[in-house]
Amino acid sequence: MPKYSVSSMFFHEFRVDEIFKYAWDAGCTSVEFWLETPDFWLNGMDTDKLLRIMENFPGLLPVTMHAPVLDLNPCSINPFVVEASVRSTVLALKTAEKCKAEIITIHPGRRTAKRPAGKRDYKRFENYINIIKEESEHLKVKVCIENMEQKVNSLFYQPEMVHKLLNEEEWLYFTLDTAHALVSGEERLNKFIDLNFDRIANIHLSTVNNSGRHLPVSGDVRISNFLEKISGFGYDGHITLEIEDLNFPDKLSAEEKKEIISGEINYVSSFFR
Template identity: 45%
Template sequence: MLRLAVSSMFFHEYPVDEIFSSVEEAGLSGVEFWVETPHYWLRGHPLHELKAAVRAHPLLAPITLHAPVLDLNPCSINPRVAAASQQYAVEAVELAGAVGAAVVTVHPGRRTARRPPSRYDYEHFETYLARLRQAAEGIGVKVAVENMEPKVNSLLCTPEEMREVLDVNPWLWLTLDVAHAMAVSEGEVFRYIEACGDRIANVHLSVASNGRRHLSVAGNREACAFVRALENAGYCGPLTLEIEDQSFARPLSLEEKVMVLREERRYVARCLS
C-alpha cells in the first residue's frame, strides 16, 4: 500500500519535533527528513534529537532521508568540493542506518561547466557510487539516486540513462522526481515508470507548470494519472509530497501548512479510490 509522506523542507523554519508532530496531525504516514532542515542542520545536526522524534512518532516510521545537496556537487571539477560532497552523502547513509530510515535519496551531481557531462564527470560519478555502496553495505538502507531536471550539464536526466545506471548497479535504487520529469513533458513521467518501475524506492510527488516546479498536486489530473500508473506498476513505497512552500501567494502559518497537507492527502486518496 502506498504511504503518503512529505518532505520536511515544507516546514522549513520549524524545529524537528514540531515538523514530525505536524505531519502526523495532517494524517500522513511518513516524512522525508532533509538533513539540511535548518533547525537540525545549523545546530550541529544532533543525532539524539532526530532519534527522539522518530521514536515519538512511530506512525511515521520508517522515515526516509534526503542527503545534503545545497552548494554541493559530488562530480565537481574541484576535487575538494567533490570529496566534501561525497562525504556528506556517505554520512547521510550512515545517519539513515542510525535512525532506522528505509531510503536515503542522493543527487547524482552535475558537470561544473554548463556543457554536456564528460568522461571526467562520469569517472567522478562512479567513484561516488562506489563510496555510497560501501557505506550502505550491511545496514539495510536503500540508496536511491534522483532523476534531475533536463539541463545541459545534468547527469541522469533521461529514463534511458537512469536505466543504464541501475542495470550496472543492481544495489542502487531510484527516487522518481515527478516535477523534474514533467519539465520535459507529462509523458516523461510515464516513461520513467515504464523504464525503471521495478527499481523505484521513493517518489517525490509534485507538479510543474509554466516553468515553476514542486507545486501542489491537489486538483491536478495529471498527478492523479501518475499516482495510478505507479500503483498499476506495483509500486508500494512512499509517495513523498515535495511542495515548495514559497509557491503559495503568501507565507503560510503552521496551521495552514497542516491544512494544505490534509487536502493533498484527501486528493491522493481519491485518485487511488
C-alpha cells in the first residue's frame, strides 16, 4: 500500500506544527517536507524543533524531504551559485538523515542560458551528482532525482535520459513528477513508467491543463490511467500530492486546503484497494 503524502509547500503560509496537523487531519500518512517551507527556512532551520514536531505525529512517519531548489542551480555557469546549490543539498541530506526521512528529492539543475543543454552542462551535473553520491554514501536516506518538464534549457526531462542516469548511478532512485511529464503528453508519462518503474521511490502527483500546472488530479483521465497502471504493477512507494495553491481563484483557508487534500487522497487511494 502506498504512503499518501502532501507537499508542505501547499500549506506554506502556516507554522510547521500546523502543517503536520493539517496533513494528519486530511488523511495523509506522510508529508514531503521542503526545507524551503518558510516557517522553517526563515526562522533558523531548527532541526531539533522539527524533530519534536514530527514525533508528535508518528502516523506521518517516515517523512520524505525535498532539497532546496528556489534560486539555486547546481549546473549554473556561475561558480558561486553552484557552491550555494551544492552546500544547500548537502545540508538537506544531513537534515533528512537526522530526521530519519525515507527519501530526499533533488533537482538536476538546468543550463543557465535559455538554450539546449550541452556537454558542459551535463559535465556540471556529473560533478554535482558525484558530490551527492559521496556525501550520501553512508546515509540511510534514499536520494531521488526528479524529472523536469520540457523547456529549452532543461536537463533530464526525457525518460531515456533518466533511464541512462539510473543505470549509471545504481545508488540513485527516481521521483516521478507527473505534471512535468504530462506537459509533453500522456505518452511521455507512460514511457517514464515503462523504463524506470523499478527505481521509482516517490511520485509527485498533480496534473496540467491549458490554464495551469500542478493542479488537483481527481477525475483526470490521464491520471486515472496512470494510477491504474502503477497499481497493477504493484507500486507501494510514496505518492505526494504536489498541488499549487495559486491555481485556485481565491486564497484558500486551512479548512479548504484540508478538504482538497482529503478529497484527493480518497480519489488516489481508491485505485489501491
